[in-house]
Amino acid sequence: MDVQTLQVLQFLTHYGLHFLAPGLIAYVFFRKKWKKAWLLMALTILVDLDHLLADPIFDPSRCSIGFHPLHTWPAMLVYAVMLCFPKTRIVGLGLLFHMLTDYQDCIWNAYIRSLVL
Numbered sequence: 132m133d134v135q136t137l138q139v140l141q142f143l144t145h146y147g148l149h150f151l152a153p154g155l156i157a158y159v160f161f162r163k164k165w166k167k168a169w170l171l172m173a174l175t176i177l178v179d180l181d182h183l184l185a186d187p188i189f190d191p192s193r194c195s196i197g198f199h200p201l202h203t204w205p206a207m208l209v210y211a212v213m214l215c216f217p218k219t220r221i222v223g224l225g226l227l228f229h230m231l232t233d234y235q236d237c238i239w240n241a242y243i244r245s246l247v248l
């Protein structure tokens with residue numbers, strides 16, 4: 132498979148996991164209020180506002196995990212604690228899933244870079 136096709140698949144996987152997968156998670160785990168849960172989890176994309184602190188703001192080859200302040204292990208610990216409270220559970224789950232999504236994107240980047248270099 133050529134690099135361009137891989138990059139299209141990477142893009143579709145990344146944004147599918149950011150916006151569509153939370154719908155599935157919401158439907159499975161929060162059936163009674165799945166639309167609201169989906170919206171809340173999709174809104175966790177706002178955590179990417181921490182990219183505004185970086186220079187350049189957007190760099191497709193950079194791994195967000197461990198780089199941006201809201202994508203670090205201490206932040207993830209806070210998201211994990213949010214799972215313990217019913218009022219913050221959905222957002223905490225959305226944030227942790229966001230981190231997983233960004234992490235799998237880092238693996239794509241490393242793999243594609245290994246093919247190019």
Ligand SMILES: [Zn+2]
Nearest residue numbers: 178179195233
């Ligand atoms: Zn992110």
